[in-house]
Amino acid sequence: MQLSCLLVIVGGILFAATQLYVEAMMAARYLNGLANGLALPSTLSMAGEVVVFYKRGTYVSATEQMCCTLGIFMQIVFSVSWSPDNDLTADQLQGVLCTIYGAIALCLATVFIVESPVQLLRQGDGELAIDALIRLQYPKAVTAETNDQLTEHSSYVAHNNALSTAQAWCQALPALLRLCLLRALYAMSTSMLIVFTLTLASTRIYGLSSGPYMLFGLLRLAGSCSGAFVQDTLGRKLTQLIGFMVCGAASIALATRFSTEDFVRLPDLKKALWILLIFQYFAGLGYAPSSVFLSEAFPLSVKRMCIAIAYILELTIQLAVCYVELNVHTSGIYFYGLGVFTLLGFLFGHWYLPETKYLTLRQAQQKFRDFS
Template sequence: MEQKNEYHRTMSQSTVGYSPLPEPSARESPPRRQILYEQPTSCCIRDMRNQPQANALGAAALIFLSGGMNIAWSIGFDNLADEIVICMHLRISWFIGAIIGSVLGVVFSRCLTYKLLMQLCCLLTIVGGILFTATQLNVDAMMAARYLNGLANGLALPATLSTGGELVVFYKRGTYVSATEQLSCTLGIFMQIVFSVSWSPDYDLTADQLQGVLCTIYGAIALFLATVFIVESPVQLLIQGEQELAIDALIRLQYPKTMTVETSDQMTEHSAYVAQNNSLRSTEAWCQALPALLRLCLLRALYAMSTSMLIVFTLTLASTSVYGLSSGPYVLFGLLRLAGSCSGAFVQDTLGRKLTQLIGFMICGAASIGLATRFSSADFVRLPDLRKAVWMLLIFQFFAGLGFAPSSVYLSEAFPLSVKRMCIAIAYIVELSIQLAVCYVELNVHTNCIYFYGLGVFTLLGFLFGHWYLPETNYLTLRQAQQKFRDFS
């Protein structure tokens, strides 16, 4: 009797959010594995215990960092205006490469493990970086380098967001997944902005060659991280029937690497998650995924509009008119976007996904409409209006970083297993297609007015839509989060 009571006391300490382990029958004794469990008493202890999960996503973070630098280059933060005329194909080549990569990623995920796929992405990043570094003002080499980096990011993103939600414990999923994609990409954008506005043409190494050097370094470090630290998803191992390997993966994803009660609970929860999804036929999986897919495609489309070529054109127009050739507004633009993404990422598991998204969208919508009114004059824009436009654009960027931080987390947890990577790839392709479309828009003051009115209206509608139809999935397991996305209620 004492042994049974002690068993229940041990089980009561397991982390909230997982289904309890089944009670052993009278004929069975508890497993003889050594069970060590300590309820975390501080954030530092929890972070230390879950550090292997962050390490497993480190390679992807570096690839997205290089991708952020290429995105910033594509939307106008380049340093070549006085040296060559950038053709449209070169400008959009990264986006095309990323679209191709996301399609191929869905195909390759059926025959390659996550580790092999990430190693391939690292090699593509290294080769692209070398091409950028070894050549100077060679359009064909630059285009090839950008295609390769886009291909690497397109291959990595659906696999990483899908796998990341399965690798990370439920109470750290928001921070780790958002930091891996959103924060890393934004950091890359910020770095490219700084290089493009402050790099002197007198230096032996051009700003683009420096970008190539950094991409090569990121790819090499990412290859090391992918080889040493990546752990295969325990969920995918369970789907393949490899239960022992799944348990081993869970043990390797925590520190110290030993079997604990929390590990047992995670195994039970992952098994229930797999069983629930295996019971779905293909049509049922798509019917469940469609409501979430429509919501998140809208979210990612607005994300693309918040970091587009028209945004950079507006910043350049207003900043040059008010502050001349000063690099301050550009650096502050990137820094505020980075601060917003950083703030959003690190509150995903405390304030939650929904609150940060609603706050960000509400301020972004108001700032965008305010920006549009500054460009509504039929003849010319006054200097005071341009000064206000600069500051509203800076405010917009901070709250855009905050508001779009949950989008990565939502993508990682919204879809049924059998269609998850395909749905993430579709949402990513929608985002990239918006970027491509904006690149072909005529850049002038009247276009600015229409664009920001549209962005403001859609962002405010996104605020209302998010309030009614986006669920709060903070502190929920993947199985529970998926249930929240099943319909529009």
């Protein structure tokens, strides 16, 4: 975590110190990407291990989905509202913010971070595990709940230590396939074609107004917040099914707004814009459980590697879409495909994704062992 923070700080300094210097900006983005890739698997894995089981859904979903969508929203706000007459460009402002946030994160990682009690037990450090549990609760004292958590973590570690590497991968494979499909759909919901469609519709209808862009980011953030805060009440599965059902219908409705002609009528563009905004809210809602599933589905010895594989697939989908020709015909085909795949994902989630609300990590892992 400290290394990731340092990379973000260095990248931010490069952004802030240069103006229209492409090589430095590319280097800064590479550093930020490297930091993000280093942090995500450990963050999701650790988040599921340090939080009590009856709050795991909310905290884990908020850790990834809310932070990611908040970053998107902030990027949109600065990109569309920052005046070119200011001394700092929008990219330089981003660099300043990266430097500040990286420094804050470095301080938090150095002073307040608590090692996972699960990992400490796995290393045989029982006393350090108890100390970590005490630091993670209030009041900071050994209570009955502390002992219960220690017992459950010990059982979780013993269950996973009994698995060989081959057995761990065999148990992880069904969950990995399911969650790779889920994260691939997640990548499609935030791809370059989504941004192109938003820009096309907004520019044709509202000109240079920044309102639709801000509303786009705000609705995605609101959907992620709503999804995160109901993970331990409505549950993972119901949240995902509601989001997928609406997103699938909205995608197909959006695709019908684009005719086979090069010119799209203004009323169709206006409807497409509002459908796209609705889609973003329910996409934030529907994909909120994916972070929780990643944190709890895999055997302990291969958990970080499986999370990394799912994340690599997600980014590969994002990169592949960037090579698609951006035009209204492509948007129509893309949204038809996205709608069909999302509705299939709805059926897939109904049949093959388990409900893990109020389950311990050991119980949740067992739910993902096969395709039943």
